[in-house]
Amino acid sequence: MYRQTKNYQNLQKRIFDGVGEYGIPQIEPTQYKKCEWIGFNYARSEKNRAGKGVHFFLDDYQFSVVWQNPDKYLDMFRQFTHVMSPDFSTYTDFPKAIQIYNHYRKHWVGAYLQENGVNVIPTISWSTPDSFEWCFDGEPIGGVVAVSSVGAANSKVKKALFLAGYNEMMDRLQPEVVLFIGKVLEECEGNIVQIKAFHNRFDELKGQ
16 A cells, blocks of 8 residues: 555656666667757746757756656656756765665656657766676667766866776767767767856856
């Protein structure tokens, strides 16, 4: 009775077969259509949604509602050209269980949106090289992916971790297009399309 009446980690809505050791829901590849990107925190107030995409490179609390009530946003998301899978954090200092849980949540939402007619672009994230054992589970081969380098160049250690994960992603997923949020590091290869980070766009608007 409890499982039927409460939000049981969204399993009352959909249980995906999943892949890998942790049963991560699979996101299918998609092709990139050029669009303007806005954060989820602006999506609800955006009236001209055609030709725009929604990203989740924000603090997790700003989009946790999508996990809590995904059906509420289906109609809105279908009006956008693309919606990225929500980038729940996998920080290196998080316990491994939380990192895997956040990877699962990202994929559950991405697969659920995709199954319900939303054009989903997978957001790829990783922490330490140990995470390579699971952080690419459920990601598509080919198609388009999105990554963020924001904060990656703050130290040699962070840059090395970012490049290690980026190179692993390229080897495993072989994406046709990489949407790059933030500064494109010169060591990064591939068919890269840079998307300006939100703070850069905000600075531009202030300068007008």
